[in-house]
Amino acid sequence: MDKPFAITLDVGSSLANKTGSWRAQRPLYVDRLPPCNNACPAGENIQHWLYHAESGDYEAAWRALVVDNPLPAIMGRVCYHPCEGACNRGQLDAAVGINSVERFLGDEALHRGWKFDPPAPSSGKKVLVVGAGPSGLSAAYHLRRMGHAVKIVEAGPMAGGMMRFGIPKYRLPRDVLDGEVARIVDLGVELELGRKVSDIHKAMQAEGCTAAFLAVGAHIAKRAYIPAGEAARMLDAVSVLRGMEGDDKPMLGRRVVVYGGGNTALDVARTAKRLGATESIIVYRRTREKMPAHDFEVEEALQEGVLIKWLSTIKNMGDEGTLTVEKMELDDKGFPQPTGEIETLAADSLVLALGQDVDLSLLENVPGLEIKGGVVQVGANMMTGFPGLFAGGDMVPSERTVTVAVGHGKKAARHIDAWLRGTAYVAPPKHEIAAFDKLNAWYYADAPKTVRPMLDLARRTSTFDEVVSGLNETNALFEARRCLSCGNCFECDNCYGVCPDNSVIKLGPGKRFEFNYDYCKGCGICVSECPCGAIMMVPETN
Amino acid sequence: MNRHEKLMELPTQRQPVKFYQTGTFTVGNRLLPENLRSVQADIGRTNSLNSGHRACQGCGEALGARYAIDAAMRATDNQLVAVNATGCLEVFSTPYPETSWQIPWIHSLFGNAAAVASGVAAAQRVRGRPHVRVVAQGGDGGTTDIGFGCLSGMFERNDDVLYICYDNEAYMNTGVQRSSATPPGARTATTPALGREPGNVSGTGKNVPLIAMAHRIPYVATASVANLHDLELKVTTAMEFHGARYIHIHVPCPLGWGSLPADTIRIARLAVESGLFPLFEARDGHVSARTPIRRKVAVDEYLKLQKRFAHLFASPAGRERIALIQATADRNIEEFGLLEDEATRG
Numbered sequence: 041m042d043k044p045f046a047i048t049l050d051v052g053s054s055l056a057n058k059t060g061s062w063r064a065q066r067p068l069y070v071d072r073l074p075p076c077n078n079a080c081p082a083g084e085n086i087q088h089w090l091y092h093a094e095s096g097d098y099e100a101a102w103r104a105l106v107v108d109n110p111l112p113a114i115m116g117r118v119c120y121h122p123c124e125g126a127c128n129r130g131q132l133d134a135a136v137g138i139n140s141v142e143r144f145l146g147d148e149a150l151h152r153g154w155k156f157d158p159p160a161p162s163s164g165k166k167v168l169v170v171g172a173g174p175s176g177l178s179a180a181y182h183l184r185r186m187g188h189a190v191k192i193v194e195a196g197p198m199a200g201g202m203m204r205f206g207i208p209k210y211r212l213p214r215d216v217l218d219g220e221v222a223r224i225v226d227l228g229v230e231l232e233l234g235r236k237v238s239d240i241h242k243a244m245q246a247e248g249c250t251a252a253f254l255a256v257g258a259h260i261a262k263r264a265y266i267p268a269g270e271a272a273r274m275l276d277a278v279s280v281l282r283g284m285e286g287d288d289k290p291m292l293g294r295r296v297v298v299y300g301g302g303n304t305a306l307d308v309a310r311t312a313k314r315l316g317a318t319e320s321i322i323v324y325r326r327t328r329e330k331m332p333a334h335d336f337e338v339e340e341a342l343q344e345g346v347l348i349k350w351l352s353t354i355k356n357m358g359d360e361g362t363l364t365v366e367k368m369e370l371d372d373k374g375f376p377q378p379t380g381e382i383e384t385l386a387a388d389s390l391v392l393a394l395g396q397d398v399d400l401s402l403l404e405n406v407p408g409l410e411i412k413g414g415v416v417q418v419g420a421n422m423m424t425g426f427p428g429l430f431a432g433g434d435m436v437p438s439e440r441t442v443t444v445a446v447g448h449g450k451k452a453a454r455h456i457d458a459w460l461r462g463t464a465y466v467a468p469p470k471h472e473i474a475a476f477d478k479l480n481a482w483y484y485a486d487a488p489k490t491v492r493p494m495l496d497l498a499r500r501t502s503t504f505d506e507v508v509s510g511l512n513e514t515n516a517l518f519e520a521r522r523c524l525s526c527g528n529c530f531e532c533d534n535c536y537g538v539c540p541d542n543s544v545i546k547l548g549p550g551k552r553f554e555f556n557y558d559y560c561k562g563c564g565i566c567v568s569e570c571p572c573g574a575i576m577m578v579p580e581t582n
Numbered sequence: 583m584n585r586h587e588k589l590m591e592l593p594t595q596r597q598p599v600k601f602y603q604t605g606t607f608t609v610g611n612r613l614l615p616e617n618l619r620s621v622q623a624d625i626g627r628t629n630s631l632n633s634g635h636r637a638c639q640g641c642g643e644a645l646g647a648r649y650a651i652d653a654a655m656r657a658t659d660n661q662l663v664a665v666n667a668t669g670c671l672e673v674f675s676t677p678y679p680e681t682s683w684q685i686p687w688i689h690s691l692f693g694n695a696a697a698v699a700s701g702v703a704a705a706q707r708v709r710g711r712p713h714v715r716v717v718a719q720g721g722d723g724g725t726t727d728i729g730f731g732c733l734s735g736m737f738e739r740n741d742d743v744l745y746i747c748y749d750n751e752a753y754m755n756t757g758v759q760r761s762s763a764t765p766p767g768a769r770t771a772t773t774p775a776l777g778r779e780p781g782n783v784s785g786t787g788k789n790v791p792l793i794a795m796a797h798r799i800p801y802v803a804t805a806s807v808a809n810l811h812d813l814e815l816k817v818t819t820a821m822e823f824h825g826a827r828y829i830h831i832h833v834p835c836p837l838g839w840g841s842l843p844a845d846t847i848r849i850a851r852l853a854v855e856s857g858l859f860p861l862f863e864a865r866d867g868h869v870s871a872r873t874p875i876r877r878k879v880a881v882d883e884y885l886k887l888q889k890r891f892a893h894l895f896a897s898p899a900g901r902e903r904i905a906l907i908q909a910t911a912d913r914n915i916e917e918f919g920l921l922e923d924e925a926t927r928g
Contacts (some may be wrong), residue, residue, distance in 0.1 A: 047681060049679035054634030056680060062639070094603060095613060128777060461857045482851065485605040521603040521613065530603075533610025537622035538847055540644040546625045549612065559633035563640035563836075564844030 063562035072474035072527025076123035082447040093520035099194040110181040116143020121452040134489035160187035168252040173201020175255035175433030179451025195236035205282040209504040258396040258434040269359030275394035293388025300393030398435040422452035474527025478573030529574040535566035593901035607647040635673040635682040640843025642833035657821035667695035667720025671756040676926040693728035696736040697741040722763035740825040750835035762788040775893035794828040798867040801827040808851035840889025852884035857911035860918040
């Protein structure tokens with residue numbers, strides 16, 4: 041024995057002492073569902089594409105985005121961004137400007153000419169899509185990427201649907217729309233314009249398709265009976281906005297009254313201003329709070345000088361351009377009731393913006409369809425009552441926004457793909473929501489939202505230039521980095537650093553971390569100090 | 583620009599380009615350049631105090647010791663010897679014949695760590711190895727009570743040692759007896775929550791960092807496990823000096839404080855944010871920098887997470903003592919200027 045005096049044992053490492061046996065609960069890395077992703081009607085993985093944008097890799101961010109939505113430059117302009125309403129950062133300072141970053145990525149892609157990843161190998165199957173609006177384009181894009189042949193038949197002279205014939209240029213410049221449509225066509229989607237499908241059955245047979253996706257939209261203006269003299273000029277919002285696409289702009293006169301309270305009413309009133317109207321007045325029967333239009337659009341319209349008469353209905357229109365308007369008041373249930381109080385309003389034209397109906401004529405010979413409230417009923421898989429016939433967008437029950445339509449297209453594409461293979465698409469279970477109380481907000485640096493520059497007011501009311509401009513690279517990066525990465529590890533190294541027992545193993549950039557359960561005592565500091573709520577504790581079972 | 587100045591540049595709201603999502607609040611940050619990330623974020627960090635040690639769940643001292651010694655190892659290019667006083671850290675890391683230390687490490691008695699460290703430093707000098715640096719470390723018992731004479735002697739002679747005190751505010755491994763670092767009102771085994779003034783006395787306290795400053799040694803600092811970047815910066819700075827240096831690190835103890843193991847860092851953070859544990863640096867006896875409070879909180883937020891203070895919330899007399907504790911925090915904020923704008927730091 042050659043040990044020093046009084047030493048009887050060799051030096052050992054404490055690694056022999058597996059302190060993991062003390063544990064009553066264990067930490068687990070999880071991916072929770074960020075509230076933004078959960079709120080997105082198009083099912084975008086927002087947190088994931090922001091993650092790439094944060095590091096300045098905009099192409100990777102764009103590629104992650106278009107996995108779910110092929111129209112980011114359009115989305116970044118016309119989406120009502122429910123994601124931002126759900127954003128956890130809203131509880132800290134202000135929601136992340138997701139929509140503005142999306143637009144930046146979309147514009148960057150158009151500017152740099154990024155192309156979609158090539159489609160999967162051909163499946164030998166073909167799908168007919170009727171309607172080249174957001175829903176049809178989205179379905180066509182997803183089906184094409186899955187390897188199917190796709191043909192879109194569109195009744196209008198150009199693709200885009202309501203994005204072209206409903207949304208004014210000052211909100212969506214046409215070169216952006218054209219660019220994003222062209223990229224989908226470049227993927228190998230066949231697009232036939234100017235052909236109205238009158239019988240869907242025959243059209244499917246003629247194209248050799250066993251499955252079709254219908255997305256014809258809702259383009260027929262709803263009417264209301266308003267007694268009017270012979271010389272009274274009464275138009276509907278759909279034809280006014282559609283007329284804006286042609287060479288002969290609609291003649292609205294100097295004093296324009298728009299009847300309705302939706303986004304379309306605002307679009308028409310703002311368009312009238314730009315066409316030279318000195319007065320552009322919206323008449324709506326309820327209050328601002330009850331208005332279906334989005335508040336920021338109301339705000340922008342008011343800034344541009346559009347006047348709004350709340351709690352008013354139009355009784356009749358006289359020959360001299362005189363409108364009789366009755367004041368309303370809300371009853372206990374919030375419904376407007378007439379008061380008998382009458383006033384008159386001078387108007388050169390009255391535009392009705394009372395909603396739109398669907399042209400269902402192409403479905404006349406299809407058995408098994410259920411039509412309720414003027415729209416086609418579909419199942420959870422977006423299929424109509426007729427096998428192989430799917431439908432989405434404004435012609436099915438929905439909120440009728442571009443984003444919802446794009447989401448329908450994606451969802452339908454997944455089910456059509458499964459249907460063609462003779463299987464059923466089963467959506468993976470949703471993760472638990474990463475609510476604000478799951479986060480440790482201490483760790484995020486303070487940073488207010490970057491407000492997108494607005495076009496100077498004078499130019500706004502006289503031209504059709506885009507009202508809201510985009511972010512530049514610097515502030516887009518700033519905005520992306522305001523993301524809290526709710527529920528998903530962003531490799532901040534906190535768990536690796538704060539473990540008193542060194543039982544978090546760092547796997548290297550992009551590979552995240554894992555626990556060394558031999559030594560983890562289950563203290564839970566990693567859970568408390570994880571900024572984004574990507575770790576949870578579960579009881580040990582044995 | 584040195585590392586300190588670079589760190590203070592981050593994060594800033596005024597220059598959007600320099601916004602890094604979490605800045606330097608988190609241990610690492612993939613958006614920051616490597617040299618601005620913490621030692622603890624390094625995949626190849628020393629892990630000077632290795633796994634398998636017998637510290638309780640959520641031990642703040644085990645965490646603080648690894649933070650500090652890993653930073654000192656990097657600062658000295660791994661040329662470091664550690665001398666340990668008796669205490670939790672010594673007991674849980676070295677039950678014979680096992681050790682958790684992955685650096686040269688020596689333990690002698692409870693009260694003589696500073697003197698032994700002075701000797702180790704002298705031996706390195708005599709043997710012509712001045713690049714081998716010496717750290718002495720102990721808990722508050724071994725530092726502020728039992729080892730206090732040796733510590734003062736080490737300061738007074740200006741021996742070339744960095745002494746680190748891990749302050750968990752009582753003798754924990756022997757069963758939570760009070761020390762001179764135990765705060766007013768706290769319940770310990772020897773200051774039960776009984777009688778007219780339950781818990782520890784509301785005395786005048788013993789602030790060892792200020793006593794160290796009174797020795798006019800080159801460097802004194804306080805640090806917390808809740809602010810890793812600040813702690814590493816101070817250890818790194820200390821290793822730039824020769825002579826006697828002292829760092830006092832606040833390390834919550836779930837066992838002795840009656841807190842949840844998962845709350846260790848949260849509690850340390852609340853001690854800093856309430857002003858009860860001011861973070862500052864002092865050079866040659868003068869305060870040279872302080873770490874500002876980011877989001878001020880009332881001391882209640884800190885106290886109520888710990889069972890050792892629970893009795894204070896149960897009676898009007900206890901409430902009065904909480905008011906005294908709040909007054910202490912307010913005085914710290916005032917005296918150290920803890921609410922100044924970050925830009926004025928340093």
